[in-house]
Each structure stands twice: as structure tokens, then as C-alpha cells.
Amino acid sequence: MTDYDVFNGDADGIISLVQLRLSEPRHAELVTGRKRDIKLLDRVQATSGDRVTVLDISMRSNADDLRRILDTGAKVQYFDHHNAGDIPDHANLDATINTASEVCTAVLVDQYLGGAHRAWAVAAAYGDNFPAMAERLATGHHLPLAQLKELGELINYNGYGGSVDDLLYHPADLFRLLVKHATPMAFLTEAGEPFFALQEQYASDWAMAQASQVMDNRPKGRVLALSDTAASRRISGDYGNKLAQENPDRAHAILTAQADGYLVSIRAPINKREGADTLALQFETGGGRAAAAGINHLPDADVTRFIEAFRAAF
Incomplete structure (x- = not known):
């Protein structure tokens, strides 16, 4: 029997798996990539009796491979908060899907585990740009929220890039570093080097982002463009998150230049977390969730x- 852990390479995906494996240790093949690598089930060649755990990747985008894996006789446990499409009615599938705008995958795992690793869930919620939810989760737990916020945001930042070569840490390696520690506070105390390295690179990339080009600027929505650099690809998602927090009634789109087009990050207004996925799905490589979505390649x-669809959406 082979176990597979399949997870998004952002904070939500990585920390969801950290929580699960702290409670349910398991030696598994890790299948992951940068945040935009969401069609991950095509890398899983499971057979009858295998176990596949899937975290924070769209069921809709992996529908054919999910059906293939289920039909081999493998068992699949699936946690996610993205647009799922049609969920298969299959005896081998245990799916926890919640697409509400105020939930992330790590919170679904936290609920499944009865809050066993709450501090990790709080860090993930911060990383996935849900600060209000993070603070609700932390109520009564006396947690160092400023530290958890920065850690979650840095783990999330690490997942962005045009390829894994743009990332400071491969998400599988970052998971292996984190899961050694019972709490994020222990990680910060016992393994500071990865945290400090991410801090330093983030500060440099953030300074670059301040020179972004404004492509469209209206009261309810703003579209910005970043140059074709590794730093731009790394910072684009967190830059969109920060702009959304600073302007909660305004939608944002960050277009990062790439060959013959752009990589797009879309953030719905914080005060009305809806419409980002509907907008992204109007384009061939788009996907995501109501509050935040993206397009892997938007041709010139x-x-x-x-821009016209963005204006209509928001």
C-alpha cells in the first residue's frame, strides 16, 4: 500500500497537511508544487488499496484524475474550499468541501481534528488572507498573533512563482521543516533560519513591488502590473492580499508579466468576498475561489x- 499526500504549495495547503500529520503520522509520497500548480492529481498513479489525501486544490480542476484514482480502488480523503464543480458520488471518496467565502482548508482540517493544532490553523488563516477568521480561531488560546500572522504570510509568499525555481523553498521541503514542530511557536524558536531567510527575501521583493504600474484605477477596482522578474512572481499574491486589506471596499488584480502575456492574481473586496472565481473562470487558465482567484496565463x-470583465465584476 502506498500513501500520497497531495497539497497546494501555499500556506493553506502546507499547514493543512502539517495539522493532519501531527495528529495522524504517515509516511507518504508528497505531491505538490508552487501555488499555481493545482492540477496535481495527474501526478498520482495510485492503485487498489492505496490512500490519497488531497488538500487545498480544486476538485473541479482535477475531476478526471480524481475519478481515475477512485476507480482504481484507491481511497481518497479530500479537504478543500475552492469551486468544486460536481462532487463524485463514490464509495471511495471522503470529501469535506466548503466553498463559503469565510473559510479556508486549514480551518476545515482544524474542525476535523477538533482544534488539536489550533495555532497552526491560525497561522494558515492569516496566510490565506483571512485575518478576522484567524482572530476568531485564536480567541481564548493566548497565542502570539503578530508572530503567527507574519509566519503564515511568509509561508504563503513562498508558494508564489513562475516555477518552483523562483521559490526560496520547495513546498515539500518547507512542509518537512514545519511538521517537525508541534506548534508554530516551537518552529520559530527552534528553526529560525528558514524564517529569517524568507523575511529577508520578502523585504527585498516588497520594495520592488512599490514600483508597480497602474493599468486601471477606479473607486471599486484597481489593476496593477509588475515586471517579468522572479521577485514580481514571488510577491504578486501577497501584494494583492495587502492591498485588499488596506482597501477593503476595493477589488484588486495584479498582472505579472510573462512570455506573451501575464500571470494574474485577483482579490475580491474584503468587505464583499465574492466574484473572483467567476471572473477568473471566464478565461481559459483561470480558477480559484470567491474571495481570491487567478489566471495562470492571460495572453496580451x-x-x-x-480589464472590461474586471470592471463589470466589481
């Missing part, structure tokens, strides 16, 4: 259409 020829 579609930029005007995107």
Missing part, C-alpha cells in the same frame, strides 16, 4: 477584455 490580446 486578452488584457483589454480582462
